[in-house]
Amino acid sequence: xxxxxxWNSSPCCEAPPGIRxxxxxxxxxxxxxxxxKGIRNVMKLLLHACCGPCACxxxxxxxxxxVDFTLLFYNPNIHPYKExxxxxxxxxxxxxxxxYRLILDKTYPLEECVAGMLAERxxxxxxxxxxxxxxxxxxxxxxxxxxxxxxxLLYSPYQKHELLVQExxxxxxxxxxxxxxxxxxxxxxxxVDLSLELGLYRQPYCGCVFSExxxxxxxxxxxxxxxxxxxxGYVRVTKKIIQLERQDHLPYL
Numbered sequence: 001x002x003x004x005x006x007w008n009s010s011p012c013c014e015a016p017p018g019i020r021x022x023x024x025x026x027x028x029x030x031x032x033x034x035x036x037k038g039i040r041n042v043m044k045l046l047l048h049a050c051c052g053p054c055a056c057x058x059x060x061x062x063x064x065x066x067v068d069f070t071l072l073f074y075n076p077n078i079h080p081y082k083e084x085x086x087x088x089x090x091x092x093x094x095x096x097x098x099x100y101r102l103i104l105d106k107t108y109p110l111e112e113c114v115a116g117m118l119a120e121r122x123x124x125x126x127x128x129x130x131x132x133x134x135x136x137x138x139x140x141x142x143x144x145x146x147x148x149x150x151x152x153l154l155y156s157p158y159q160k161h162e163l164l165v166q167e168x169x170x171x172x173x174x175x176x177x178x179x180x181x182x183x184x185x186x187x188x189x190x191x192v193d194l195s196l197e198l199g200l201y202r203q204p205y206c207g208c209v210f211s212e213x214x215x216x217x218x219x220x221x222x223x224x225x226x227x228x229x230x231x232x233g234y235v236r237v238t239k240k241i242i243q244l245e246r247q248d249h250l251p252y253l
Contacts, residue, residue: 045069045180046141048133048151050078052090052200055152057191058184059100070101070146074136076108077117077129083203084108090201097198103140126160130167138171138179148178155184155191 047062049055049071062069073091078084088104095102116132117125134151141149151168153159165181172179184191195202 043068044146044148046072046137046144046146046149048072048074048137048149048153049091050075050133050151050153051087051203052092052094052198053191053195053202054155055091055094056194056198056200057187058152058155058182059094059098060194061184061187063098070103071095072103072105072137072140074105074107074133074140076110077113077132079110079113081108081110086201087203093200094198105136124160124163127163127167130160130164131170134164134167134171134179135174138175138177142175142177146177148180150180150182152184154182155188157185157188161185 045062045067047055047058047069055071059069059071071091073088075084075087078087088106092102092104094100113128113132116128120128130153133153134149137149137151140146149172151164153164154161161183168179168181192202
């Protein structure tokens with residue numbers, strides 16, 4: 001079942017009835033460059049978006065350059081589900097306020113995503129998150145008559161930029177569609193200012209459940225190179241509260 005839905009007050013980008021999306025007639029165009037320059041040669045750009053704030057600057061820049069783009073929300077790696085819905089809502093709010101075309105896919109296979117991230121070990125778990133989204137964007141763009149694809153993830157200085165570009169290139173090779181390698185990181189603060197002006201929800205961590213843990217986990221403070229005093233597998237917090245020693249795995253299984 002295809003769960004993708006296209007929302008906008010302007011016409012949907014789905015293929016007309018009776019015409020296969022991948023077979024839509026297309027004018028001759030030059031191959032899109034991979035460095036983000038000369039993008040005006042691209043007829044239609046599919047821009048994967050991770051959230052509203054990260055889409056603010058890229059969409060404004062593309063609009064100023066006269067690029068014909070459509071936003072795509074596909075982010076099953078965002079946890080928990082309430083956070084997933086908040087980020088989807090923020091992107092939709094941006095699209096409504098700016099009259100951008102937006103394609104929404106609310107697919108949320110939680111178990112598959114967590115298993116995929118864990119399978120990346122000992123490598124960076126982010127590779128899986130980048131891979132599933134870049135492959136989806138490339139496939140959707142190919143099947144629906146877009147000339148190239150890119151992602152707003154290229155805007156954030158907190159992402160693993162080179163790894164992201166690597167996965168974008170791999171998806172481009174796999175599906176035969178150019179991946180436009182923008183580098184919007186120098187304009188990060190401009191995007192922050194735009195999102196604040198629009199009153200968009202700004203998330204406090206990257207997205208997956210592991211990044212949420214890394215963001216909020218309370219770690220023992222270290223003083224003079226020494227950790228907290230531990231005694232027989234526990235740390236005494238107060239006279240009546242004892243914090244047991246932290247385990248790396250589930251005990252007693």
